[in-house]
Amino acid sequence: MARAVVIVLDSFGLGATPDAADFGDVGADTLGHIASWREAQGRPLRLPQLAALGLGQAAQAASGAWPAGLDRCAEPLGAFGAARESSRAKDTPSGHWELMGCPVDFEWGYFPQHDDPSVPTFPEHLMRRWYDACELDGSLGNCHGSGTTLIERYGDEHVRSGLPICYTSNDSVFQIAVHERHFGLDRLYAICATAKRIFDEIGIARVIARPFDGQPGAYRRTAGRHDYTTPAPSATLLDTLAAAGREVHAIGKIHDIFGGRGITKHRSGDGNAALCEETLLALDECADGGLVFVNLVDFDMLYGHRRDVAGYADALEAFDRFLPTLTTRLRGDDLLALSADHGCDPSWPGNDHTREHVPLLFYGGGVPAARSLGIRDSFADLGQTVARHLGIAPLQHGRTCW
Known part of the structure; x- marks a missing residue:
């Protein structure tokens, strides 16, 4: 056959x-x-x-x-x-x-890109629910951007504060980057699963776990990426x-x-x-x-x-x-x-x-x-x-x- x-x-x-x-x-x-x-x-x-x-x-x-x-x-x-x-x-x-x-x-739901970069990309009421559900004090990034660029920009602050780096693109996606050893891979997956349930309410197709490793000035993504995707x-x-x-x-x-x-x-x-x-x-x-x-x-x-x-x-x-x-x-x-x-x-x-x-x-x-x-x-x-x-x-x- x-x-x-x-x-x-x-x-x-x-x-x-x-x-x-x-x-x-x-x-x-x-x-x-x-x-x-x-x-x-x-x-x-x-x-x-x-x-x-x-x-x-x-x-x-x-x-x-x-x-x-x-x-x-x-x-x-x-x-x-x-x-x-x-x-x-x-x-x-x-x-x-x-x-x-x-x-x-x-049509999928999307996060609009504001002309003013100081305006947060993600809806505050949904982010607050996510923070409370995951016992997070907040997040970094909260913008459109390249993950590798944002990891370089916020990586040190993330390691110090423990706040996840959150970003999106023109796709219907909410991405979360954390340091695999400092934050924990299992914890990353857990907060991503929670985020998917919350952002389903506005039709976001995927939440993506984006773990990275390394030292200041030399961060690199790991193979632990995981996509939480709306079923076909x-x-x-x-x-x-x-x-x-x-x-x-x-x-x-x-x-x-x-x-x-x-x-x-x-x-x-x-x-x-x-x-x-x-x-x-x-x-x-x-x-x-x-x-x-x-x-x-x-x-x-x-x-x-x-x-x-x-x-x-x-x-x-x-x-x-x-x-x-x-x-x-x-x-x-x-x-x-x-x-x-x-x-x-x-x-x-x-x-x-x-x-x-x-x-x-x-x-x-x-x-x-x-x-x-x-x-x-x-x-x-x-x-x-x-x-x-x-x-x-x-x-x-x-x-x-x-």
């Missing part, structure tokens, strides 16, 4: 969607701008494996231009295209859920597989994004390289008819949000070098699907996600070679295609890609 591997290159966009103006993202192009920047440095972006799967053609369909310096492959090895998100957001849960057949047809509003591919008695191996933050629902085994890892190794181990264990579902978070967390074009380019090339190791481990009837959940153009102003097309690249058993999929109207077409490959009931949303 066939198996499937779905890898989400977190934030790997291929160019702005027609509705990008609604999000302030007209002109965003994660891959295109990375490729142009790298070529301007005199060293073109080298992604031969992804190019052989049709990445260039997919990017051209999405943005209207071939990425600068990218290899040209006239006959890609699989099916290739791009997709637009039908959900009315550009956040992590919405993108992942839609990939698995569950578009989000409602309807059944996903994972739920359908679980109901059919199939295995779902979740790698990275997939478990958190889906709240553990429909997942039979979870593997974590600190960074893309470790997550790629966990993917190989999961593939070795995955039974016939099962799914290995992977999120590679570094593209987004380390390079997209931090607007690190060079780091993003290097990470893409590292993943490209890993691909032959993965494809040689596939069985003859296994399906490999590569996509993303949104964009996060590292050349774009600010530090938030960008509303972009995402790649749809398919390779393996039953995949028609050199098949152009064009532009799909929903990420859910990926989930529907995987469902058919695995021989289970069709999903409620999405169309098969061939």
